[in-house]
Amino acid sequence: MPLATLTSKGQITIPSSVRKKLHLHVGDKVDFSMIGEHEVLLRPVIKDVDTVFGCLQQASHGIKATVAEMDAAIEDNMREEFK
Secondary structure, rough: OOOOOOOOOOOOOOOOOHHHHHHOOOOOEEEEEEEEEEEEEEEOOOOOOOHHHHHHHHOOOOOOOOOOHHHHHHHHHHHOOOO
């Protein structure tokens, strides 16, 4: 699990592995949402389609699937996740 250290000014550096997974770059915004009293959810703030244009193509590594194949994969994943 990636860790970050809080500085005296209240700043942290998001570990590179997390930045890569979230496709974060210099100047991007992140949202911190409290979950209960001791947990925080960090999410990238995405404003428009131009911001993420091409990110799926890069993430796919050339893998091509039909809409039916994607639907089936989503259905399989949901069944597995919510057993």
